[in-house]
Amino acid sequence: MSSALDATDVLVVGAGVAGLACARDLAAAGVSVRVVEAGDAVGGRMRSDRIEGFVVDRGFQVLNTAYPQVRRRFNLKELRLRPFTPGFLVHTPTGRLAFSDPTRRPRTLPELLSGRLAGPRDLAALGLLSARDVLLPAGRLKRRPDTTARTAFADEGISEEFVERFFRPFVSGVFLEDELKTSARVFHLVWRSMLRGTICLPNDGIGAVPRALAAGLPEGALRLETPAAGLTEGGVLTAAGAEIPARAVVVATGPGPASALLPEVALPDYRTVTTYYHVAPRSPLGEPTLLVDVRRRFLNTCVLSDVVPSYAPLGRTLIATSVLGRDGQDRERELRAALGEAYGTGTDGWDLLTVRTIEDALPVMAPPHPLTRTTRVAPGRYVCGDHRATGSVQGALASGARAAREVLADLRH
Numbered sequence: 001m002s003s004a005l006d007a008t009d010v011l012v013v014g015a016g017v018a019g020l021a022c023a024r025d026l027a028a029a030g031v032s033v034r035v036v037e038a039g040d041a042v043g044g045r046m047r048s049d050r051i052e053g054f055v056v057d058r059g060f061q062v063l064n065t066a067y068p069q070v071r072r073r074f075n076l077k078e079l080r081l082r083p084f085t086p087g088f089l090v091h092t093p094t095g096r097l098a099f100s101d102p103t104r105r106p107r108t109l110p111e112l113l114s115g116r117l118a119g120p121r122d123l124a125a126l127g128l129l130s131a132r133d134v135l136l137p138a139g140r141l142k143r144r145p146d147t148t149a150r151t152a153f154a155d156e157g158i159s160e161e162f163v164e165r166f167f168r169p170f171v172s173g174v175f176l177e178d179e180l181k182t183s184a185r186v187f188h189l190v191w192r193s194m195l196r197g198t199i200c201l202p203n204d205g206i207g208a209v210p211r212a213l214a215a216g217l218p219e220g221a222l223r224l225e226t227p228a229a230g231l232t233e234g235g236v237l238t239a240a241g242a243e244i245p246a247r248a249v250v251v252a253t254g255p256g257p258a259s260a261l262l263p264e265v266a267l268p269d270y271r272t273v274t275t276y277y278h279v280a281p282r283s284p285l286g287e288p289t290l291l292v293d294v295r296r297r298f299l300n301t302c303v304l305s306d307v308v309p310s311y312a313p314l315g316r317t318l319i320a321t322s323v324l325g326r327d328g329q330d331r332e333r334e335l336r337a338a339l340g341e342a343y344g345t346g347t348d349g350w351d352l353l354t355v356r357t358i359e360d361a362l363p364v365m366a367p368p369h370p371l372t373r374t375t376r377v378a379p380g381r382y383v384c385g386d387h388r389a390t391g392s393v394q395g396a397l398a399s400g401a402r403a404a405r406e407v408l409a410d411l412r413h
Helices: 017-028 068-073 106-112 120-135 138-142 149-155 160-175 184-196 208-215 255-261 331-343 393-411
Strands: 008-013 033-036 048-051 054-057 081-083 087-092 095-100 199-202 228-232 235-238 243-251 270-280 290-293 300-303 317-324 351-363 376-378 381-383
Touching: 008 017, 008 235, 008 393, 017 033, 017 068, 017 208, 017 393, 033 243, 054 270, 054 317, 054 351, 068 393, 087 160, 095 106, 120 160, 120 184, 138 184, 149 160, 149 184, 160 184, 160 290, 228 255, 243 255, 243 393, 255 351, 270 331, 290 331, 300 331, 317 331, 381 393
Parallel strands: 008 033, 008 243, 087 290, 243 381
Antiparallel strands: 048 054, 081 199, 087 095, 228 235, 235 243, 270 317, 270 351, 290 300, 300 317, 376 381
């Protein structure tokens, strides 16, 4: 590797969506930029694999069309998005309850008002909370005092019974924790985005999102299978022993590599999630809807091929179910029993296709949680990722954008 050939203004380490967004913005500003990625494809945690004709995302993921960074950066038509229904199902010991957004599906209003899901007071409190989150400027929500989500629900006048039946099963799958200890400010912003946008999956898998970002990089700017071994005074040392000179380095990797490259940066703890992918001869649901469990034996489950038919070969069905923590002995067997109960069907004909455990799936976001923070670490050193904002695609993209702005300001100073 020639130092002269590889010299660049900015070197981005990591080709997840944060690093790719940063590199795209720097290139658009006329700065020479390179991206090195340890893996064999872009995306970081947002990747899709093909297994026996099935599209398998690395953990259950979705794309929200209301995210400002998503609207700014992507041609959504080109992603060929397929939507989930605007709502979800809750499995309870006494039957399945449905929650749908009545502003989008008016025909579901009678079911919502029937009292099966919640009483009048809880529905009124939920309506007020939702209206405020949708209508208030995002800046107002960001400036509210921060507490845990559980405390916020109590402050809103929502009963403990409704929290346990509605919010706790659903929010557990969003923030990958089932004690509702996540920042209330983060919850309100995420709830706002869900009410304002549509939850979707790209037709070709979630990996289409980072691939679309990478497609806009200058030719030759991206180098795959090039892990960074360390930072030097003048750039980055690769695992192959070559130095790539750069005026500035942006570390946009997962928490493990980021800690190794920038040990002075305090990173949060991360949540671990495991997703089981089952193949069935037919759909046990027949609609593109999330199903959660009031007993929290799983975070959520959905028939992916009901959402995106191309996720499964013709005549087959792909079901994704996520649980907190790692896989373990008998866990899949116990999960299969819970799924049979939740879907109301036998599972003897189901086959386990694969299991995906994501150790660093989402940062812990306990209150008071800073919604954005500087990416500057030291002169010429920057760090970005979902841990620098809200742990979401929006947060990762916004952190990458902020890193690009701060790098540009410093280079031009």
